[in-house]
Amino acid sequence: MTGGWPQGCGxxxxxxxxxxxxxxxxxxxxxxxxxxxxxxxxxxxxxxxxDLAEEDLSLARLGEGHADAVAILAELGxxxxxxxxxxxxxxxxxxxxxxxxxxxxxxxxxxxTKQYCSGARVCTHALVTARADDEERLFAVAVxxxxxxxxxWPATGMAGSDTLDVGFPGGAGEPVGPSGxxxxxxxxxxxxxxxxxxxxxxxxxxxxxxxxxxxxRDIGPHALAHLGAVDIxxxxxxxxxxxxxxxxxxDPDDRxxxxxxxxxxxxxxxxxxAADVLARTGRALGAGPLSHDEAHSxxxxxxxxxxxQHHAExxLARLGExxxxxxxxx
Numbered sequence: 001m002t003g004g005w006p007q008g009c010g011x012x013x014x015x016x017x018x019x020x021x022x023x024x025x026x027x028x029x030x031x032x033x034x035x036x037x038x039x040x041x042x043x044x045x046x047x048x049x050x051d052l053a054e055e056d057l058s059l060a061r062l063g064e065g066h067a068d069a070v071a072i073l074a075e076l077g078x079x080x081x082x083x084x085x086x087x088x089x090x091x092x093x094x095x096x097x098x099x100x101x102x103x104x105x106x107x108x109x110x111x112x113t114k115q116y117c118s119g120a121r122v123c124t125h126a127l128v129t130a131r132a133d134d135e136e137r138l139f140a141v142a143v144x145x146x147x148x149x150x151x152x153w154p155a156t157g158m159a160g161s162d163t164l165d166v167g168f169p170g171g172a173g174e175p176v177g178p179s180g181x182x183x184x185x186x187x188x189x190x191x192x193x194x195x196x197x198x199x200x201x202x203x204x205x206x207x208x209x210x211x212x213x214x215x216x217r218d219i220g221p222h223a224l225a226h227l228g229a230v231d232i233x234x235x236x237x238x239x240x241x242x243x244x245x246x247x248x249x250x251d252p253d254d255r256x257x258x259x260x261x262x263x264x265x266x267x268x269x270x271x272x273x274a275a276d277v278l279a280r281t282g283r284a285l286g287a288g289p290l291s292h293d294e295a296h297s298x299x300x301x302x303x304x305x306x307x308x309q310h311h312a313e314x315x316l317a318r319l320g321e322x323x324x325x326x327x328x329x330x
Contacts, residue, residue, distance in 0.1 A: 015058070019160035020122035023062040026052070027086050034067045036074055037190035038252025042245035046197035053201025054208075057302035058160030060198045062119045065089045068191045069127050075187045076177030078140055081125070088123040090166065091138075091182065092116035099168050101130040101137060108132070108175055110139060110168040113149075120148040120164040128173065129182060138182040139173030146171065157305030186252065189259030193244050195309060196270035200237045202303040203274035207234065209289045209296045210281045223284035230280050233273040240269050261326065264319040271310040278303060 026032050034048055035041035049067070053060035069087035073080065081087060097113040110130055117126070120143075128139050147167030153159070182188065207230050213219050214227055244266045247258065278300060282290070289296040 015160040016121070016162040019056065019058045019062065020119075020162060022056065022059050023066075023119070023122055024086065026059070026063055027066065028084055032063050032066055034070075036071050037187055037194065038248050040249050042190070042194075042248045043242055046194055046241055046245055049194060049197045050201030050204070053198040054205040056160065057198065057202045057205070057299065057306055058158055058162075060201060061158065061161040061163075061306065062086075062088070062122070064195060064198050065118055066123075068194070069125075071187055071191065072127055072138070072182070072185075073140070073176065075185055076138070076181055078127075078176035079174065085124045086119065086122060088117065088119040088126040090114050090117040090126050091129040093129065097165075099128060099130040101132040101139060101173060108139060108173045109170050110141065110173045111170050113165055113167050115152075115165050116163055117148070117166040118161045118163040120146075120162050120166050122162055127176060127182075128168075130173070132179070135179040136182065137179050138176045140176050141168075141171065141173045145169070155305065157301040160302075186254035186259055189254065189263040190248050190252075192263040193241075193248070193266050196237075196267045197241055199267075199270045199274045199303070199307055199310075200234070200241060202299065202306060203237070203277040204234060205299045206274075206281050206296070206303055207277050209293060210284050213285060219284065226280040226284035230277050233276045233280075237270045237273040240266050257326075261319070261322050264315055264322065267310055268316060268319060271307050274303060274307055 031048070034045040037045065045067070049060055049064050052063045065088045066086060069089050070081055072078065072089065092115055094115055096115060099110050099112040099114045101108050101110050103109070110128065112130075114128060119126075123143055125140060125142055128141055129136055130139055131137075143166075147169060149165040149167060152165040153163050176182075177185070210219075210223070210227055210230060214224065219227075244262050247262060251258065282300070290300065291297070
């Protein structure tokens with residue numbers, strides 16, 4: 001079921017419904033009509049995502065998924081999105097239930113449960129990964145007949161992203177690209193780097209409370225030191241993202257094979273910068289904003305969850321493997 005949320009933004013409207021209304025407005029207004037990765041304006045694409053994230057990380061999560069789906073469809077020759085349609089990319093493969101695909105006549109049929117489906121009740125369509133004959137394939141699906149599992153995201157962080165488990169009761173899916181095409185395409189790395197733009201924007205949103213406090217009163221030398229460190233962290237992340245965007249535009253098809261290395265590097269650096277912003281803003285301001293500023297406390301909770309799309313030491317270990325294989329010049 002989609003599109004049935006209240007349009008008001010009062011207390012009676014839940015977090016996901018408010019975000020759903022904002023996401024729908026962003027799609028319909030053209031705010032999410034972004035340049036494709038590698039088309040010469042990758043930084044402009046990421047800047048919009050960062051601005052969305054500074055405004056509302058749950059909104060950015062839905063916006064990033066929609067923009068990523070549009071880019072994937074263009075790269076793999078999938079069906080062009082209909083005007084006003086709202087897309088998600090549901091490709092998580094954690095331990096536990098998942099979706100399988102099988103043929104019935106000339107139709108692909110999807111069964112099972114997919115976890116971590118952001119926009120489960122607001123997206124009109126989604127790109128979904130599923131196992132088919134022991135290979136992963138990507139399918140485009142209309143979500144109207146799927147089964148969002150309410151209550152499967154009880155967490156406070158990213159509550160507005162409408163991220164639920166979704167049941168697939170044997171509906172049809174349209175294959176997009178070849179087997180394994182979702183992860184083997186150059187855009188997989190480009191999209192992974194783009195997620196870091198959302199982390200960067202979310203960190204800017206958290207840091208605003210510290211910047212506002214410094215503008216209003218004497219916050220003392222220790223808090224000013226934290227503000228200085230936050231400035232360095234955010235500027236470093238922005239510089240890394242800007243360079244990554246320029247490199248993608250210079251080699252959109254990843255002929256030099258730098259895509260995975262680039263994505264792992266910029267994601268790790270941005271995750272570390274955002275985590276530093278979280279820690280320093282909290283230490284500088286104490287419990288006050290977390291207790292009395294709803295927007296700030298929500299931004300902190302959302303960013304804490306969103307950063308866990310970075311797989312910590314597992315991603316760093318993979319980066320180390322690639323560095324060892326390729327060699328680098330420092």
